[in-house]
Amino acid sequence: MGAGLYFFLSKALKTVQFAGLADVSISEDIPVEGEITVPVGSHSPEDDFSTLDEPVKDTIMRDLKAVGKKFVHVMYPKKSSALLRDWDLWGPLVLCVSLALMLQGGAADSKDDGGPQFAEVFVIIWFGAVVITLNSKLLGGTISFFQSLCVLGYCVLPLTVAMLVCRLVLLAGAGTVSFIIRLIVVVAMFAWSTLASTAFLADSQPPNRKALVVYPIFLFYFVISWMILTFTPQ
């Protein structure tokens, strides 16, 4: 009799318990979906420096403009740091090759007594510039090696212009008047070269050794000027 009562009561209670949940249905598998990709914002900064995709003309024009800007800086030497910051050796190479080429053709009767050969001019300019740079660094200068080479090479520009003028004057004649004109032009350009390179390089030297650094630069441009002045065509 008691078990029957218990059975009846538990059934009644179950019915009452689950009455509110009768209309809820739970399905077996629930698919989850969404997006994994990160949304891309603006251009990343690395893309701007990659110059692989630009046309070749742009690359060459950019370098040529840099070289041209430095030429202008040499002709009007102000205390700007553009020459020192972005150094390049294209300009010195072009100047050196053109100067060495223009110094050719001054042959003499015997091979031994002629003017400097192409290789000699090249070696003098580059070896001289390296020695002067080493000298200024050994004396305690703070300028870097290639910056100094760049400045010394670019400051050969006035002397290259002087060589061009000398060749043109020599086309007209080789007398005393032409020699005087050549002398004045070469002396003026030599002074310009020395002052331009000193203006760029002097600040990086210790103050009580400035003369020790400027003198080799003076000697270097003097030797180049001597080669230009003594050029005699055959």
Next chain:
Amino acid sequence: MAAADDLKFQEFDDAANLLAANPGATTISIDEPVQIPKNQRSRLQEPGREEDDELLGTDDSDKTELLAGQKKSAPFWTFDYYQTFFDVDTYQVLDRIKGSVFPVPGKNFVRLYIRSNPDLYGPFWICATLVFTIAVSGNLSNFFIHLGKPTYHYVPEFRKVSIAATTIYAYAWLVPLALWGFLMWRNSKVMNIVSYSFLEIVCVYGYSLFVYIPTAMLWIIPERVVRWVLMMFSLCLSGSVLVMTFWPAVRDDNRRIALATVGTIILLHALLSVGCLAYFFDAPEVDFPAPIIPAHNGTTVITKSVNKVTMPVSPSVQ
């Protein structure tokens, strides 16, 4: 437990009283170094050493020896090692040049000016300047000598620059090397009080060549007498710098070896200057071979003037 008396500060008598109390005790005296006056110091040594003191400059050589020991500690493959050889200011270089051009008799160039700070700036750039000065002056002097001659065509003679460079750099660096080796060898046999490092010898040779730079510029003057007078004068000046430097270093040696060493130094120096004068500067008043015009009676007349001193035609002989 120590007695209270032992812990009290005890007064010590001064040294004289203590020594009187206990004459057998050992004493150590720690004093300030006594400065012997200079005349007394030289009296203590042989009379012949007096000039050595002046030559050595022993007043502050102690300090310079200490300083020399503190320099040059970087290993030789670093850049800083070579920077120690360029540790000179402008006024120091100018002082050294002045000392080589105006040698004070009795003063040693190395001790007076170098003072254990040999530099490579002076020798290197003085040699470079001398190379270009000789080449340029030689070229100019030849130009002026042969100016106006119809058969003359100006040539820049650039080959001579490389020859001048080889000669002068070889002289300024190989001769000091040989001399240093020789002095080291003699030092091992005979104890010398004066010995130089290799860089100091290079310094002396380099700075002694400075007087040839104005001499080479003055050699443009195309007079033979003027050139020889200039050469003797500059040889005396630079030779005296070398002699006064190296005589104290070999004086202790065998008399003949000392004289031979100094004689060789002077001879090489003279050879350098005579060689440069002969090779780079043409002899003045060289007469080109004149065309000989046969006269009527068969005697030959030379058209060039004969009242000048006629030189042999080969330009390399003075």
